Amino acid sequence: MSATAVKSDTLLEVRDLRVVYREDGRFVPIVDGVSFSLRRGEALGLAGESGCGKTTTALALLGLLPSGLGRTRGEIVLNSKRGVMLLHRRTPTGWRDVRWKTASMVFQGAMNSLDPVMRIDRQIAEAIRLHEPGANPDARVNELLERVGIPATRRRQYPHEFSGGMRQRVMIALALACGPELMIGDEPTTALDVMTQGQILHLLEELRRDLGLALLLITHDLSVIAETCDRVAIMYAGQIAEQGPVRDLIENPQHPYTARLLRGFSHIGGPRTLGEAIPGSPPHPGENFPGCRFAPRCHLAFDDCVKAPIPLVKGSDGREARCLLAKLP
Amino acid sequence: MSIVTNDPFEVARRIHGEGSGVGKRGKQAFVALTRTNRGRIGLALLTVFLIMAVFGRALAPQDPNAASSFSTSAEQNLQDPSSEHLLGTDEQGRDVLSEVLYAARISLSVGVAAALISTILGAVVGIVAGYFGGWVDRVLMAIDDWVLVIPFIPTAIVIASLLGRRADDWPLGRESVLVLVIGALGWAGTSRIVRSQVLTLKERDYVQRARVLGASDRTIMSRHILPGVLPLVLANAVLYISVAVLAETTLAFLGLGDPLHFSWGQMLNSAYESGAMTQAKWAYFIPPGLCVTLLAMAFSLVGYALEEIVNPTRRQRA
């Protein structure tokens, strides 16, 4: 019944995703009711700090969570060209159809997970053969490497002969190997220089344009999201604090956390001051909050904030904010 | 529940007045040890041997060194197990069981003492070489290479025979010589491992900061480097005890031990020399051999379990 409710240009719809880990006999919710959707060719940024659950969310989408450690609930619907896939019901063998062919992922620090004793063209070829047995990958490998900007002369080199940025391009080529419709990037540029980061982000933008690829970009860096994404969801303590089109959210934040984060950026040419600090630290997963999870650190908190869980206030154009003070048309 | 005053003097007084809390780590290590099967078996065996070593002399039915234990007639020698002598008698009529119990202390002491010497030597060399680098490192490692290559048994035999006679008055008699030899030849491996670890630790931010904060080399080595290598050294030491026990047994079997301070190895030597082995007097030589094996195994198991704990792949959660 959920499948029919998905609009045709929506590629991914996540409804009320919950991931709970079992730790020392307690159940710790890492992701606590997260919902968002992604249209074809769109770029959604998932922003947040340590402990907010963004990486766990991404892993849950591809069924990559360590098994036996907890439970996952909620619905993940992938509306691919090859049919509607209910990811939350996938069996282990069922995932093979999804992973890499429909959705793939570039992990954090991925550039260090290339096999050091295998040439890069062989590594990509191997990935292709794994997912499409019987295919002849050579032509496609060359095409992929060209698309990510690795010159033909370097295709038979080993990973250690490349810089971090180039290796990240190889990882992106790997992620594109089977023609997915969705690519998830978990902090793809965090370990890179600012210049190289610019190149990689530009590459991702090009790929989106040329291939119609949808992108889920996970990062703590709001400025990266501002530059590359269409929409953004800000996560805090396992929930979505605020969501919406990037420009709208940046110009008109409705959640105090977002507002304070944005004010922390110093613009060159603007006043040479530091913004207001947010006191305290991000909460540990599993901390108990009777009401709003951000209330202990919020400068606008009042009595009702700590009484009961805060509902999501919804506005137009996918705009949402989980705050009693939010005003959305 | 601290009182709310933030006055630095008050706070300082509070802190200074209270003691310090140490020993939590020892407990953690113990708990971790008992979690693995290896650790549990090793600890159980160790406990048994420890009891043997400490209380053996009280538990033994006879004192093998006392004149009364020796036989008065030949038929009492090399007897098979009986109700009176559970493991039979040796070639001089003494109760084998008592001998096994008495020897526990010597075998254990020699193993531990030798391991202690070699570990301390190895750790010091490793820390100094690793921390200072340069020519100090090169010289020490050259010596280390040399010691690593020396063939153990022939050298031990030579040194022990040369020194043997002079050691009769020493605390453990000729066994002391064995302690020295095993200790002096065994440090080279430890120092290499320690040195590698020190090289890593040296580059850590907190060591660099300590230098910036004005700490002397000695302070840095004792406060930052040493605690960093201690777990590794400990695990290594425990493993080495089993090596030392086996080495002592070998050397004693070859006749370099001390009949007055006998160990299990010494017992094996006596058994061999007296022909008990050819006469298939199992109860005489199997128990000491078994004890050596089990003791070595016990230390190995505990040592491996400790090493797993010490291994940096086990990170603590923030």
Added chain:
Amino acid sequence: MSTSVATSGAIYETRDLHITYQRGRGPLVRAVDGVDLEWRRGETLGLVGESGCGKSTLARALLGLEKPSAGTIEFDGRPVDRDLAELRRRVQLIFQDPYQSLNPRRTVGASVQEGLASIGIKEGEERVHRGVAALHDAGLTPADRFWRRYPHELSGGQRQRVVIAAALALEPEALVCDEPVSALDVSVRTQVLRLLVELRTTRALSMLVITHDVGMAWALCDRVAVMYLGRIVEIGTTEQVLSDPQHPYTKALLAVVPTIDKRISARALLKGEPPDATAIPSGCRFHPRCPVAFDRCPTDDPKLPEGERAAACWLVPGN
């Protein structure tokens, strides 16, 4: 023209500093390749550049943690290697990674007292008192709640505060901060930066801030020096360098840094690979990636001119 150090009010002055090292039998790494820098008393000087440009190596040399291969470093008029103990009482260091900066086996209390022995304060109540005062100044109050904790029990921001407290306990005149907040959570960064700013005022500290975050340099620094491949390529006041850059590298750096108010622009991207200190290009070291390089650039190496405002580029008028 550099006058005698005592009158120019400089804490540090380096002249033609070179730091070269070799990893095993590999190629020579020219980490710092001819740097003339003056860090003035009372100022917050920013050292901006990407990884591999030599900024961290330079900072470590100032603290006596690296030996210069050529050139001089003077602290308060005296060469750095002469009186290291004295130097270390007056200049302290904050590292980037709060997770590595503290010995995991020592308590907060032990770590914060660490430097006090070297300034002659014996163990006892006075040492504890100083440590407590430092922790309070660093915002960790009441100190006894943290004293017996181990680093892994604290958050990143708290750990960084312990590092700051340990530095403060020696009452230094100057603080070298190497990426002080880049390893911290975003919502915590401003807290720690504000702490540094406050301490700077209350204790009249001179600061050297090393960072790749130009926004932070904008907010924090009085002057900024931009480094590329072991050299300073541009220097001036913060406003001059960051809002009116002259050197093509500075321009490219500022253009490519993502900000929340603009979209990605392909024109901003430099071609080529990040710089490699083992293979420094001939002539102007930036020329292979420079969008406006011309025929002089591969052959002539532009040195950074003297003066308050300077850029090492042939296209800058006056060079």
